[in-house]
Amino acid sequence: MRKLSLLSQIVKQSAIRQMLKEVADLRLKGIDVIQLSTGQPSLPIDEQVFEETVAEMRKNRLLASSYTPTKGLRSVLEAIQNDLKVFGNIDVSLDEIVITEGATEGLLLTDFAILDRDDEIIIMDPSYVSYAQDAIIAGAKPILVEQKMDEGYQPNINRILEHITPKTKAILVATPDNPTGRVINKETAKALLDIAEDHDLWFIVDEAYKHLIYEGEHYWFWRESRARERTICVNTFSKDPAMTGFRLGYVYGPKEVIAAIEKFKQYSTLSSNTPAQIAATIYLRPEVKKRILEYTLRIYRSRRDKIYESFKEYLPEANAHYPEGAMYMFANLNEYLRKANMNDQQLMLGLVREKHVAIVAGSSFGETGKNHMRFTFVGENEERIEKGMKLLREFIDEKTVNASK
Numbered sequence: 001m002r003k004l005s006l007l008s009q010i011v012k013q014s015a016i017r018q019m020l021k022e023v024a025d026l027r028l029k030g031i032d033v034i035q036l037s038t039g040q041p042s043l044p045i046d047e048q049v050f051e052e053t054v055a056e057m058r059k060n061r062l063l064a065s066s067y068t069p070t071k072g073l074r075s076v077l078e079a080i081q082n083d084l085k086v087f088g089n090i091d092v093s094l095d096e097i098v099i100t101e102g103a104t105e106g107l108l109l110t111d112f113a114i115l116d117r118d119d120e121i122i123i124m125d126p127s128y129v130s131y132a133q134d135a136i137i138a139g140a141k142p143i144l145v146e147q148k149m150d151e152g153y154q155p156n157i158n159r160i161l162e163h164i165t166p167k168t169k170a171i172l173v174a175t176p177d178n179p180t181g182r183v184i185n186k187e188t189a190k191a192l193l194d195i196a197e198d199h200d201l202w203f204i205v206d207e208a209y210k211h212l213i214y215e216g217e218h219y220w221f222w223r224e225s226r227a228r229e230r231t232i233c234v235n236t237f238s239k240d241p242a243m244t245g246f247r248l249g250y251v252y253g254p255k256e257v258i259a260a261i262e263k264f265k266q267y268s269t270l271s272s273n274t275p276a277q278i279a280a281t282i283y284l285r286p287e288v289k290k291r292i293l294e295y296t297l298r299i300y301r302s303r304r305d306k307i308y309e310s311f312k313e314y315l316p317e318a319n320a321h322y323p324e325g326a327m328y329m330f331a332n333l334n335e336y337l338r339k340a341n342m343n344d345q346q347l348m349l350g351l352v353r354e355k356h357v358a359i360v361a362g363s364s365f366g367e368t369g370k371n372h373m374r375f376t377f378v379g380e381n382e383e384r385i386e387k388g389m390k391l392l393r394e395f396i397d398e399k400t401v402n403a404s405k
């Protein structure tokens with residue numbers, strides 16, 4: 001009997017993509033679903049960026065429909081270089097940047113570039129669904145280190161140290177974080193760099209949400225010269241410009257890592273979507289990006305406030321981390337789940353099927369996310385966010401009555 005590869009049986013399905021499919025199926029039936037699950041903003045791409053991209057494509061149809069160099073168009077690489085200078089005050093040379101198919105390709109190819117079979121990579125638990133699976137695909141071993149709500153979800157330096165072995169090759173963190181919405185503070189950032197330096201590790205920073213910060217500020221690791229030889233920063237055009245479907249991102253890091261990523265990219269996607277590179281070049285004009293960020297942050301902040309406030313109102317016995325950044329609120333619903341005799345996966349599936357509200361089970365992000373739920377707050381307006389919370393409470397109450405019968 002013909003068999004699939006062992007790897008294809010080991011790698012897990014992404015719960016977020018499963019939920020997206022569930023929502024799409026309900027919508028196909030004409031059902032209105034409140035979408036608090038995937039990291040998909042409800043805002044479309046900015047009109048100016050869109051119109052100028054289309055005009056540019058009309059002007060140069062051959063360029064718009066051609067392959068680009070694997071590393072990316074020179075114009076977009078230069079725009080990224082300028083952007084990192086303007087927003088991050090860091091100098092990055094062109095051979096320290098590579099364009100990728102979203103942060104997703106950037107994260108996977110980074111692992112291919114730095115990990116060998118049986119190497120260990122330290123990631124946080126809970127954390128974004130790709131990290132552990134990418135490490136497994138690359139043949140390495142993800143080592144999960146708990147980050148706790150009562151520690152503000154800051155990576156715990158002592159716990160990380162306890163998990164370092166001679167096989168540890170890298171540490172990966174996201175700031176701001178998905179699913180918790182926490183922003184790494186300066187003290188923790190410096191301590192993480194110390195660990196990477198003391199143990200001579202690669203240090204991967206997922207900066208997908210670096211511009212979506214409501215309190216505090218982004219720690220630009222590359223501002224520290226000691227960080228540059230080992231720090232690899234993975235970025236995307238999915239989130240702040242709301243261009244998820246354009247599938248474009250980039251990685252900046254040490255030259256040799258970038259060259260290795262470029263080599264793998266020659267065989268994974270060859271080059272990234274050309275129209276998206278044109279759009280990114282327009283978005284990265286400082287005046288355009290500043291205008292868009294101001295608009296987007298105002299809307300997202302208000303939705304963040306709304307979700308936290310209505311969560312407190314409808315689920316007062318639950319605990320949520322107040323998200324300082326990104327698009328998500330992560331909450332512990334243990335009390336309610338216990339009374340309703342359900343786990344977080346059952347709540348996720350029951351809620352979307354019976355009340356048409358989509359949220360993601362916390363255990364999808366790791367063991368420690370059990371009995372937690374992740375709520376995305378950028379996909380719906382304030383009114384629908386509140387309606388979603390109300391329906392969640394209604395659903396829990398119904399299940400609690402049934403459980404006590």
Ligand SMILES: Cc1ncc(COP(=O)(O)O)c(C=O)c1O
Nearest residue numbers: 039102103104128178208236238
């Ligand atoms: C932390 C984080 N990294 C990476 C990604 C992947 O984004 P993309 O491939 O769209 O750039 C996501 C998507 O939600 C994310 O939350």
